[in-house]
Amino acid sequence: MKKLLSIIMTLVIILSITACSSSDDTNDLPDNGDLGTEEILEPDDSEDVDEPTxxxxxxxxxxxxxxxxTTLANYEFARLVEERSNGRIKIDVYAGGQLGDEKAVIEQLQFGGIDFARVSLAPFAxxxxxxxALMMPYLYRDADHMWNVLNGEIGQELLESVYDAGFIGLCWYDGGARNFYTSTEVNSLEDLSGLKIRVQENQLMFSLIxxxxxxxxxxxMGDIYTAVQTGVIEGAENNWPTYESFSQYEVAPYFVLDGHTRVPEILAASKSSLESKLSDEDIQMIIECAKETQEFQIQKWNEREEASREIVENAGTITVELSQEELQKFSDAVQPIYEMSPYNEYEEIVSKIRDVQ
Structure with missing residues (x-):
């Protein structure tokens, strides 16, 4: 009997110890809603991870x-693109001809060596x-007439016309009216006769002269000063800011206000470059940013034109204002160009331009 009682007491003690041990283990389990199972958390590969752009x-x-x-407008364009892309697209502006003259830049632009360029319309044509057609002599009544053309259907169609040649036309910039400036005084059409005048590499401009x-x-452009100074040429033609910024007034002090052409500037992109690097949405955004800079550039242009004229006149430039009768002689002299090939092909566009109010 004592032996049986001893065995029973031993079993009770063992069971008590086991129960206490189980209770302690349960209290050590994590409070995760599943007290009987310890969960091991693994990383969820299905979650999206933001990769740096x-x-x-x-x-x-x-x-x-x-x-x-135009350079100030370039920087404004770059600022807008960087802002709209949240810093993803950055445009570095290389001013002062760092990437070459206009002809070299256009060639690089066509094949994607350069992404954007602001160039004059003459070599781009x-x-x-x-x-x-936009550069035909004595075509526009005034600056407002030109901008009504460029911002309308005609201007948009001509921007799009460069696409097949490998460019994306983005927007127009103001280049002002082009006038003659010479080392000898010119007061009439007869005074211009025989003078060697520098012009852009464009057949229309050659025909005009x-x-x-x-x-x-x-x-x-960078050699005009020396060419006039040494007698290689006796003048050139351009707008007030270019005349002033290249100091050409120092060697060609007579500025003849004939306004023979208004040649707008064009901001263009490389088709191959943009289409290989950017999405269609990005390209559309860039076009919109470019167009937004147009009014900015026009304002800066008007300010600079006025300032440039003041600078050169204070330096001794003689501004020659032709009479209406004399201006008509200039205009009449170039009318045969409109009948020449290939310029007679632009008869329909020219007629539309003249009809724009």
Whole structure:
């Protein structure tokens, strides 16, 4: 009996110890809603992880100096693109002809060596001949007439005309009226006769000079000063800010207000570059940003034109204002160009331009 009682007491003690042990283990379990199972948390590969976005850097070529109206518009364009893309797309502006002259820049732009360029319409028209219609001599009544053309259906169609040549036309910038400036005084059409005048590399501009009785000469923009100084040429033609910014007034002090052409500037992109680097949505955003800078550039242009004229006149430039009768002689002298090939092909566009109010 004592032996049986001893066995029973031993069993009770063992059971008590086991129960206490189980209670302690339960209290050590994590409070995860499943007291009987310890859960091991693994990373969820299905969750999206934000990868860092690589910045795309593009290059824009500009012939003019840092403070020139088109250059200021370039920087505004770059700012808008970076802002709208949240810093994903950055445009570096290379002013002062760092990436080459206009002809070299356009060639690089066509093949994607440069992403953007602001160039004059004259050399660009070699890739889309219809652009010559915008530069026909003595075509516009005034600046407002030109902008009504450029911001309308005609201007948009001509921007799009460069696409097949490898470019994306983004927007127009103001280049003002182009006038003659010479080393000898010019007060009439007869005074211009025989003078060697620098013009852009464009057949229309060559024809213009020839019909006015002068001799067209091709000289790079940066060499005009020396060419006039050494007698290689006796003048050139351009707008007030270019005349002033390149100090050409120092060697060609007579500025003749004939306003023979209004040649707008064009901001263009490389089709191959943008389409290989950016989405359609990005390209559309870039086009919108470019168009937004147009009014900015026009304002800067007007301010600079006024300031440039003041600078050169204070430096001794003689501004020659032709009479209406004399201006009509200039205009009449170039009318045969409108009948020449290939310019007679632009008869329909020219007629539409003249009809724009």
């Amino acid at each position: 690589e910045q795309i850097t593009l290059r824009l070529a500009e012939l003019h100096a840092e403070d020139y109206p 070699e890739f889309s001949r219809d652009l010559n 020839e019909h006015l009785g002068a001799s067209p000469v091709s000289v790079p």
